Amino acid sequence: MRIPEIVRKIVVKYDVKRKWYRFSRSSLSKVGLVIALVSVFLALAAPYVTPYPKHAGLVTNFKDKFEPPNLSYLFGTDEIGRDVLSRTIFGFQYSLMMAAVVLALVVPPGVISGLIAGYYRGTWIDTVIMRISDVFIAVPPLVLALSIAAVLTPSLFNAMMAVSLMWWPWYTRLTYNAASGLRNEYFVQASEVMGVSPLRIIFGEILPNCLGPILTKITLDVGWVILLGSALSYVGLGAQPPTPDLGTMVANGGNYMPDAWWISIFPAIAISIIILGFNLLGDGIRDIFVEEAR
Amino acid sequence: MRLSIYVLKRTGYIVFSLIGLSILVFSLARVLPGDPARMAAGPRASEEVVEQIRKQLRFDRPLYEQYFYWVNDLLHGDLGYSLVTRRSITADVLEYLPTSLELIFLAAVFEVAGALILGVIAGRYSYKWPDNIVRVFSYVGISIPVFVMAILFQLLFTWNLKLFPTSGMLSQGLERPSVVTGMVTLDSLIAGRIDVFGNVLWHMVLPAMALCLGGMLQDARIIRSGMVENKDKDYISMATSQGLPERQVMFKYLLKPSLIPAVTVMGLDIAALMANAFLVEMVFNWPGFSKLGITLMLNKDLNGIVALVLVLGVIYAVANVVVDIIVAYLDPRIRLMERGE
Numbered sequence: 222m223r224i225p226e227i228v229r230k231i232v233v234k235y236d237v238k239r240k241w242y243r244f245s246r247s248s249l250s251k252v253g254l255v256i257a258l259v260s261v262f263l264a265l266a267a268p269y270v271t272p273y274p275k276h277a278g279l280v281t282n283f284k285d286k287f288e289p290p291n292l293s294y295l296f297g298t299d300e301i302g303r304d305v306l307s308r309t310i311f312g313f314q315y316s317l318m319m320a321a322v323v324l325a326l327v328v329p330p331g332v333i334s335g336l337i338a339g340y341y342r343g344t345w346i347d348t349v350i351m352r353i354s355d356v357f358i359a360v361p362p363l364v365l366a367l368s369i370a371a372v373l374t375p376s377l378f379n380a381m382m383a384v385s386l387m388w389w390p391w392y393t394r395l396t397y398n399a400a401s402g403l404r405n406e407y408f409v410q411a412s413e414v415m416g417v418s419p420l421r422i423i424f425g426e427i428l429p430n431c432l433g434p435i436l437t438k439i440t441l442d443v444g445w446v447i448l449l450g451s452a453l454s455y456v457g458l459g460a461q462p463p464t465p466d467l468g469t470m471v472a473n474g475g476n477y478m479p480d481a482w483w484i485s486i487f488p489a490i491a492i493s494i495i496i497l498g499f500n501l502l503g504d505g506i507r508d509i510f511v512e513e514a515r
Numbered sequence: 516m517r518l519s520i521y522v523l524k525r526t527g528y529i530v531f532s533l534i535g536l537s538i539l540v541f542s543l544a545r546v547l548p549g550d551p552a553r554m555a556a557g558p559r560a561s562e563e564v565v566e567q568i569r570k571q572l573r574f575d576r577p578l579y580e581q582y583f584y585w586v587n588d589l590l591h592g593d594l595g596y597s598l599v600t601r602r603s604i605t606a607d608v609l610e611y612l613p614t615s616l617e618l619i620f621l622a623a624v625f626e627v628a629g630a631l632i633l634g635v636i637a638g639r640y641s642y643k644w645p646d647n648i649v650r651v652f653s654y655v656g657i658s659i660p661v662f663v664m665a666i667l668f669q670l671l672f673t674w675n676l677k678l679f680p681t682s683g684m685l686s687q688g689l690e691r692p693s694v695v696t697g698m699v700t701l702d703s704l705i706a707g708r709i710d711v712f713g714n715v716l717w718h719m720v721l722p723a724m725a726l727c728l729g730g731m732l733q734d735a736r737i738i739r740s741g742m743v744e745n746k747d748k749d750y751i752s753m754a755t756s757q758g759l760p761e762r763q764v765m766f767k768y769l770l771k772p773s774l775i776p777a778v779t780v781m782g783l784d785i786a787a788l789m790a791n792a793f794l795v796e797m798v799f800n801w802p803g804f805s806k807l808g809i810t811l812m813l814n815k816d817l818n819g820i821v822a823l824v825l826v827l828g829v830i831y832a833v834a835n836v837v838v839d840i841i842v843a844y845l846d847p848r849i850r851l852m853e854r855g856e
Contacts, residue, residue: 249654355528356535360828363790364808368820371812372543448660452794455662457813475666475798479674486670489663497658 243509250505256498257443264313271307279463287481297483299474305484309491312467315460316495319381320446324439326385331392332435336423338393339400351397354390362387366449370458377466380459384449388442395438399431433510441503444496451492467492518843525839529832536828537589541582544817594822599814600807604822607807612826613697614684615796615803618726619788621719626727626734626784630777633731634738638773639765641743649739653732661791665725665798672721679721682800686714722799726791730784734777741773775846782838786831 232238244250268274272295276282282302290297296305338350357365369383403409404427412422451468453459460466462473467488474485560568569575573584588595594604637649659667673681684699685691691699692706700719703711745751746769754764793805800806804823811819 352531352535355532356539359529359532359536359832360824361786361790361831363793364824364827367793367808367812368540368824369543371815371820372817444658451660452662455660455794456797456809471663471666478666479670482670485666489660489666493655493659493663496660497654500654500658 240509244505247505247508249501250508253498253501253503253505256494257502260313260495260498261317263310264317267311267314271304271310273304273307274311276303276307277311277465287477289481290483296487297481299470299484300477300481305470305487308465308470309467309488311465312470312488312491313495315377315464315466316447316450316492317443319377319384319450320443322381323385323388323446323450324442326381327389328392328435328439331389332396332428332431334389335393335396336400336427336431339397339402339404340419340423340427342401342404347401350393354393357387357390358394363449363452366453367456367458370453375458375461377454377460377464380450380453383453384446388446392435392438395434396431399434400427403427403430433507437503437507437510440499440506444499444503447492447499448496518840521843522836522840525836529836533825533828533832537586537825538582540821540824541585544821545578545581589825594826595818597811597816597819599811599816599819604819607819608804608822608826609697611802611804611807614699614801615792615805617698617700618719618723618796618801618803619792621716622723622727622788622792623785625723626731626788627781629727629731630734630738630781633735634742634777635765635770637735637739638742638746638769641739641746646739649732649735653736656729656732659729660794661725661729662794662798664728665722665795668721668725669798680718682798684715684718684802685711686718689714718801722795722801725798726788726795730781730787734781734784737777737780738770738773741776742769745769745773771845775842778838778842778845782835782842785834785838789827789831 244254263270267277271277272293280301280303282298284302285294285298286300286302288294288298288302294304294306296309298304299308334350334354338347341347365387366380366383369386370380373379373382400423409422409426412426417425450459451466451471454466454468455472457472460469462469470488471485471492474481474483474488477484573581576584585595592605594608596602597604597607600607633649637646640646656664669681672678680686689711692702692708692711695702695705699715700712703709703715751764751768754768755761792803793808795801796803796805797809807819808823811823
């Protein structure tokens, strides 16, 4: 099979082969990549790959309620007879969507404010931005997210808003540390001397050199956002039933423990596996950039 | 820079963040749609009563004035009145916070002890099987959300193995000793009830373990990598070549500098313990601060939520200052760095 020219160009330009080599040296990174890809695939294809797609919603099937895991219901059924396997796979949709939305909302403001604060290190701009971000970091993230979600009305959308509101300062800090370290590098000073505008220096010179830690954090954060989101819905401040959200399912199953353990345990393990996958993947991505920095 | 100046500077930062936090949570509770006076009065109260409450709670004043009244009350130890528990939030906090703190304290003890033991073993036998086991477990441990961990523990240790009580704080038939400190473990010791003390401790083991396991494994990994990194340094080779016993080299020379990054992370872990206690207390039905918190949150008690965030913010801030001081004490380089050199 011929490889299209454009693909080859990209491979050469971004040195994909070497990056892949660094990434793939650890087999754990590959495991992470596989878990991440499989969970994204399952989320996208949920209506086609699940045995009972209708069970994602509010369907009752009382004749099969509380079935333990068996051949027709691999993960068993819940209190109104819905297939736990199907609901768990649909749960991936909500978890991954939450991660995608939250990260899309927090990465741009966090990175931009961090870059600006880092570039103007030591001035009042730095002080204002970093002190504001300190305020959000002054409380454990979960507590602040829970409180914001509670003040708004509990729903999946508001949970995403709550998580986003307390998440951006971490990107500000990360980017600030990277950017303020680069601030006095010769290539930045050279651009300044040549009269390049601050905007251009920030985005053209400093940003590309901060991408490593930022990309690593984004990957790791997919797992952490999913974790926080599931904790919110476990408490009852996130997605509301009958949404097949993993945290909600675990909480609901808790009412039928220990006899119908499968209602809780399978979604719970599914959350852990997704988080594990993105953690391993994030470590692999870190390997790519750490080596490059040497 | 002298340690005392460093401490003052850190404290200054924290006070600043707490003021910011108070403004943040205050505005959070005020920007919401809805009439707080109406909510306080209840849906069936007449207009006059609502007006009266509005005056009484100062909702008719401009926002900045309300803020200053509120802060003034805070500084006098008055966190406001809860519409859910129908009493002063200060009283609620004083009742529920100590039981949470004792759980968190036990978890912290487990975490530090476990991390030290596992980290030193993994560092001593790096790249051998004990190290690999700790590594695999730490990946898995970090990835399991704490409420999942709690549920798994409950399923395994209480329902299947029946080693620990399922939930709650005391077995049936035992009475909570009279409140002195609010911490049941201490109170039972003061009352001289060893049986109650043991019973509470027995109820605490599982939640505390579920609470700290993830952080413990993570800290163990950090101690381990610090040790592996420092192992190749010249001063260790010198100590070894002088014929010092391995035990002495390990604990006296290798461990101390390797602990510094771990102590920093443990500071963050305090935050994790405080937050995760919310979930663990829910699973194990532990009558603590988090139970109060969840009740307030699910019932949308604004005064309560605001007070809760602030109380946790203060505890967290104090804990962080303490950790910073310990780190600065352990590592003089940090003190020097703050001076900007």
